[in-house]
Amino acid sequence: MHRFDVVIIGAGAAGLFCAGLAGQLGLKVLVLDHAKKVAEKIRISGGGRCNFTNRDAGPANFLSRNPNFCRSALARYTPQDFVALVQRHRIPFHEKHKGQLFCDDSSEDIIRMLLRECEQGGVTRWQPCAVAGVRQAGDRFELDTAAGPVRAARLVVATGGLSIPQIGASDFGYRLARQFGHAVVETRPALVPLTFDAATWAPFAPLAGVSLEVGIACGQGRGRGAFVEDLLFTHRGLSGPATLQVSSYWTPGQPVEIDLSPRRALAEVLRAAKAAGSRRLLRNELAAALPARLAEAWLEAVPQLAARPVAEARDRDLETLAQRLHRWQLVPGGTEGYRKAEVTAGGVDTRELSSQSMESRRVPGLHFIGEVVDVTGWLGGYNFQWAWASAAACARAL
Numbered sequence: 001m002h003r004f005d006v007v008i009i010g011a012g013a014a015g016l017f018c019a020g021l022a023g024q025l026g027l028k029v030l031v032l033d034h035a036k037k038v039a040e041k042i043r044i045s046g047g048g049r050c051n052f053t054n055r056d057a058g059p060a061n062f063l064s065r066n067p068n069f070c071r072s073a074l075a076r077y078t079p080q081d082f083v084a085l086v087q088r089h090r091i092p093f094h095e096k097h098k099g100q101l102f103c104d105d106s107s108e109d110i111i112r113m114l115l116r117e118c119e120q121g122g123v124t125r126w127q128p129c130a131v132a133g134v135r136q137a138g139d140r141f142e143l144d145t146a147a148g149p150v151r152a153a154r155l156v157v158a159t160g161g162l163s164i165p166q167i168g169a170s171d172f173g174y175r176l177a178r179q180f181g182h183a184v185v186e187t188r189p190a191l192v193p194l195t196f197d198a199a200t201w202a203p204f205a206p207l208a209g210v211s212l213e214v215g216i217a218c219g220q221g222r223g224r225g226a227f228v229e230d231l232l233f234t235h236r237g238l239s240g241p242a243t244l245q246v247s248s249y250w251t252p253g254q255p256v257e258i259d260l261s262p263r264r265a266l267a268e269v270l271r272a273a274k275a276a277g278s279r280r281l282l283r284n285e286l287a288a289a290l291p292a293r294l295a296e297a298w299l300e301a302v303p304q305l306a307a308r309p310v311a312e313a314r315d316r317d318l319e320t321l322a323q324r325l326h327r328w329q330l331v332p333g334g335t336e337g338y339r340k341a342e343v344t345a346g347g348v349d350t351r352e353l354s355s356q357s358m359e360s361r362r363v364p365g366l367h368f369i370g371e372v373v374d375v376t377g378w379l380g381g382y383n384f385q386w387a388w389a390s391a392a393a394c395a396r397a398l
């Protein structure tokens with residue numbers, strides 16, 4: 001029987017960070033992972049450059065059934081704390097936009113940094129190593145692993161979410177939570193492209209590749225998300241940052257509301273053109289404010305209007321067209337699923353976890369950190385910040 005103070009299941013962002021911190025606090029730590037390669041999600045993140053945090057991350061950037069749960073951890077381990085660590089390891093980085101910090105060179109820099117921190121903490125890592133079962137034996141946890149039985153006083157579950165199953169994602173953390181009597185908030189793909197049935201999408205499918213800045217919103221009340229970001233048309237539906245952001249708030253049957261010109265009132269643009277006596281066709285006038293292919297696709301529905309010079313159009317028609325472009329409502333048929341989702345929304349119900357230590361209120365010594373918990377960040381470095389912050393809260397309490 002191998003003996004450790006702490007066993008961490010999952011050598012991803014949260015698991016490795018927690019392992020390094022706990023090791024450096026003097027604990028004997030084992031981190032194990034069933035995947036062959038370490039921290040594969042960090043490697044592929046941010047297009048290979050890992051958007052490792054967001055300067056402005058705060059509780060408002062996260063979704064959870066219990067929105068206050070993330071406050072304490074985020075306040076006690078901030079983006080500035082992680083930036084200080086990155087600087088200490090001399091990793092070059094830059095801000096892309098909206099506070100998003102990326103490595104200049106490669107995500108590998110962040111993985112190497114986490115592994116070095118683990119080394120400094122004398123952490124043992126077994127990988128690949130599957131866990132067949134976990135049970136409580138008195139005040140200890142016993143694990144049956146591919147490398148033999150292991151016993152520890154503390155067990156940290158850092159197995160992440162369900163997205164990208166081909167690189168090691170599994171439902172192990174949720175199953176373990178249920179085994180120990182925890183509720184799991186229903187999981188769903190988030191930060192994911194939205195799809196439409198073929199008939200609804202037929203008029204827009206030829207726009208695949210068109211991209212523009214939009215206002216986008218979905219949901220009601222506290223469950224409403226609203227963003228101004230870039231939208232991308234695809235053959236099957238909508239993608240791009242705007243869609244990914246709003247997808248986390250979307251539930252089947254709900255419409256997504258899109259403002260195709262969030263910074264310019266189109267009614268004013270068209271009225272001004274008419275007042276100036278413009279002989280340009282409406283199609284050409286609109287193409288000055290929207291991508292030409294998109295303007296054409298919209299005007300196909302109003303051919304008489306489209307064929308006339310703006311100067312001859314009725315005010316009312318211009319107004320109606322502008323309003324529709326500002327308030328386009330579409331009901332997606334679904335999403336691209338976990339295969340394409342960046343994260344999993346839902347997860348281990350936070351109402352049975354301590355927000356200070358991420359420890360189970362049901363089973364002393366059992367902790368859940370990172371994406372497996374029902375805390376889901378926006379696109380833009382927030383999910384990694386949650387991984388670091390929840391890992392730090394846990395490590396300090398071990």
Ligand code: FDA
Nearest residue numbers: 010012013014034045046051160168172370371381383384
């Ligand atoms: P993570 O998924 O990192 O680690 C979980 C680990 O547990 C994995 O190594 C897995 O193999 C292991 N595991 C699972 N089941 C197991 C089992 N049964 N036994 C043993 N081990 C098991 N976020 C962000 O903030 N900025 C970004 O740039 C990006 N970019 C990005 C791109 C893409 C393509 C994806 C899919 C995701 C992102 N993300 C992101 C999200 C981010 O990667 C994610 O939220 C964090 O990696 C979550 O960290 P965790 O440690 O919780 O899980």
